[in-house]
Amino acid sequence: MYFQEILGKKRDRIKLTQAEIQYFIKGYTQYEIPDYQVSAFLMSVFLNGMDIDETTWLTDAMLHSGIVVDLSDIEGIKVDKHSTGGVGDKTSLIIAPICAALNVPVPMISGRGLAHSGGTLDKLESIPGFNVNLNLDQYRHLIRETGLCLIGQTAEIAPADKKIYALRDVTCTVENKSLISASIMSKKLAEGIDALVLDVKTGKGAFMKTQQDSEALAQILISIGKNMGKQVTALITDMDQPLGTHIGNALEIIESVDILKNKCLPLQDDLRILSIELAAHMIILGGKAKELSQAKSLVNQVIQNGSAFSKLKEIVSKQGGNDKALDDFSLLPQAKHSEYIKANADGFVKELDALKIGKGAVLIGGGRMTMDSKIDHGVGVIMKKKIGEPVKKGEPVLEILFNDPKTLKNAADYFNQSITISKKPVEPVKLIKKTLI
Structure with missing residues (x-):
C-alpha cells in the first residue's frame, strides 16, 4: 500500500477503506509518512469530506494509536x-x-x-x-x-490526534466536521x-x-x-x-x-x-x-x-x-484593579457578543493566543446584565478585573463593541435549542 494512492483516492472523492485509514494513522504516528503528504490529505478531506464510515474508522484508528483506558473493574456506568x-x-x-x-x-x-x-x-x-x-x-x-x-x-x-491537530492548526483545516468529530471522540x-x-x-x-x-x-x-x-x-x-x-x-x-x-x-x-x-x-x-x-x-x-x-x-x-x-475565595488569585463598561443609552440589552468578550478576556491575560502563552488566573469579566434585560445609560454592563492597565487598553474596543442596546424590548436567549439522542 502506498500513501500516494490513498491521497489520490481522497482527492478524487473515492471512499477509503478501513485498512487504508489504519495504514495512514499508523504510518503518520510512526513518522513514516511526512507532514507535507498528510497536509495534502487533510486539505482533501476538508474540501471533499468523509462519510460516516470513514469518520468512524478514522476515530477508531486515532483512538487505538495509544492506550485505551480500561475501567471495567470499576463498578458503575462511566x-x-x-x-x-x-x-x-x-x-x-x-x-x-x-x-x-x-x-x-x-x-x-x-x-x-x-x-x-x-x-x-x-x-x-x-x-x-x-x-x-x-x-x-x-x-x-x-x-x-x-x-x-x-x-x-x-x-x-490518542497520540495521533495530537500530531494531526497540530498540523490542522497550521494548514487551515480545523473546521471540518469529520476531523473535529474524530478528534473529539478519539480522546x-x-x-x-x-x-x-x-x-x-x-x-x-x-x-x-x-x-x-x-x-x-x-x-x-x-x-x-x-x-x-x-x-x-x-x-x-x-x-x-x-x-x-x-x-x-x-x-x-x-x-x-x-x-x-x-x-x-x-x-x-x-x-x-x-x-x-x-x-x-x-x-x-x-x-x-x-x-x-x-x-x-x-x-x-x-x-x-x-x-x-x-x-x-x-x-x-x-x-x-x-x-x-x-470556602475562602481570598485564597484564589485576584486582580488588583477593576473598571466598568457602561451602557451608552437607555433601553434593553440586545447583544453581549460572546466572541468579543472572550477575545477581550484573553487580551487582559485570562486566556492564551498560543499554547505557550502564560495565563493570569485572577483576571476576567463579571457580567452585570444579560440579553433581554432593561438598562439605563451609564449603568454598568460589564465589570473588567485586570492587573496590567496596558492590557485593558488593548482589550477595551472588544468589550465596548460587545454590547448592543435596543430601544425596543428584547426576548431573552433560548438556552437549550435541541436535544438529540
Whole structure:
C-alpha cells in the first residue's frame, strides 16, 4: 500500500477503506509518512469530506494509536461530558461532582483554553496546588476511590490526534466536521467511558456559528458513538452570550462553587439550568434515573444537601489542591484593579457578543493566543446584565478585573463593541435549542 494512492483516492472523492485509514494513522504516528503528504490529505478531506464510515474508522484508528483506558473493574456506568467550547463555559466543574455524588463515575480528561474559549484545566489550576498532570494509574485510582478524576491529556492518549491537530492548526483545516468529530471522540473514548453527553455550542462565541452546523456536528458525533458501542446524547445550546456571569479562571471557580452551594443569583440562571440539564442526562445514561424529571430531582437533591459540593472539595484535596479556597475565595488569585463598561443609552440589552468578550478576556491575560502563552488566573469579566434585560445609560454592563492597565487598553474596543442596546424590548436567549439522542 502506498500513501500516494490513498491521497489520490481522497482527492478524487473515492471512499477509503478501513485498512487504508489504519495504514495512514499508523504510518503518520510512526513518522513514516511526512507532514507535507498528510497536509495534502487533510486539505482533501476538508474540501471533499468523509462519510460516516470513514469518520468512524478514522476515530477508531486515532483512538487505538495509544492506550485505551480500561475501567471495567470499576463498578458503575462511566459517563463523561464534552463541550465544544465557549465563553464562561464552566459546567464541567459543576456537573462532574454532582454525578460522582450520585454514584455515576466521571472519568474526565479535559483541555486547556485556546483563542477566545476557556479551558477546564486552566480553571482548575486557579486552585492553589491543584494537579491536573496525573498519570493513568493515579487517574484509575481516583476514579475507583472517589468516582471522579479531572486531568489533562497524557502522552499515551490518542497520540495521533495530537500530531494531526497540530498540523490542522497550521494548514487551515480545523473546521471540518469529520476531523473535529474524530478528534473529539478519539480522546473521549480513550478515557474508558461507557457513555457521553455532548454540549454542542452554537452562536457567536461557538466554533459552529449556526444551529444547522451545530446539529450536523452533533449527529456525526452521535453516529460515531453508536458505531463504536457507546451511548451518546447531545444538547445544542446557546453561545451568543457568555454562560453565567463570570469569565476568567479563578472567577469561574467562584461561580461554580456558588452554584454547588445553591447560592445562584438570577443572572446565573442559565448556568444553573444548563448544568442541571447536562447532569440529568448523565444520570440517565449512568442508569440512576429513567426520566429527565426524576434525574433533575436527584441532581437538585445533591446540590441542596451539600454532597455535590463536598465531592468537589474531596477531589480538589485528593489532587493536591487547597480545598479551603473553595470556602475562602481570598485564597484564589485576584486582580488588583477593576473598571466598568457602561451602557451608552437607555433601553434593553440586545447583544453581549460572546466572541468579543472572550477575545477581550484573553487580551487582559485570562486566556492564551498560543499554547505557550502564560495565563493570569485572577483576571476576567463579571457580567452585570444579560440579553433581554432593561438598562439605563451609564449603568454598568460589564465589570473588567485586570492587573496590567496596558492590557485593558488593548482589550477595551472588544468589550465596548460587545454590547448592543435596543430601544425596543428584547426576548431573552433560548438556552437549550435541541436535544438529540
